[in-house]
Amino acid sequence: MKDMLLTYNEYNRDLGYVQGMSDLLAPIYAVMQDDAIAFWGFQHFMDRMERNFLRDQSGMRKQLLTLDHLVQLMDPKLYLHLQSADSTNFFFFFRMLLVWYKREFEWLDILHLWEVLWTDFLSSGFHLFIALAILEKHRGVIMEHLKHFDEVLKYSKLSSVIWFHDTNFASSQRVVDNDRPRIHTD
């Protein structure tokens, strides 16, 4: 892992190593079990993810802003509540978006989720719809119990098991599965 990340640091001398990149490499390496293939897989993945690791955080800020607009459009009531709790910066989603929920979901779910996201079947920003689905899943708790920013942050960080347990991931997968042309394998 370390060698691969160092190699990538040499390969992409503009970006360098930033915390979180190892999270993106680990599942690829574990699945591919081959240094060279895993490296090139990671390199291609980083093409789309390097915006998350810029010094000025412009890539992350843009995604958080998009999430802000998405919630405002899709669930105005929840948005108003989050606004009253000073949480519409959606900073509590920062880590989840940074490494595509790698630290929040369970290992097998991550493999599953990333494969879905890589298809870009409906949108190249589908990970933001996962974020919206998570918010909707926990809407009741958020609306009833979380009144301040620190409470929202605590709920999302400390209780990641509760936060992600049985979340809407399965239904988002179903959407992709239903729309995908069936490939019959014997």
Next chain:
Amino acid sequence: MFRRFQRTVEAIDKKSNFPKPKLRQRPVQNASLGGAQSLPAATGSTSGTDTVSTGTTNSNSSPRGDATNAVPDDNGKGKGRPVSKQAVAKDNEEELADQRPKIISPELRELLSRKVEILPRKVVRKEGEGLESLRRDKK
């Protein structure tokens, strides 16, 4: 979720295709001049508001407004009013949220695209934290 989003965006986009409805104001002067005979005709045209006003006097009919008040009255007399006030406040909030102009931002439009955004090297060179930037800092 995505489908719902897509439909919402399409609905908002199509909204501007329709002409704006013209506001119809009630002919106040005519109604007052017309007297009792003209009133039933006027109320007939605006059925939405009239059902509420008749519902308060008529015990048999139960329009939406009364149905919400009837439930707390069965449980306790004192609880009816505060609940309804909260409900009204909530309704106002909902209305405010609904009345806000829904504009699809460019960021949201990008969500409809399947194209993966890859940053130009220039941007990464400028904002990256790689070896090149260390060299630049030393200079």
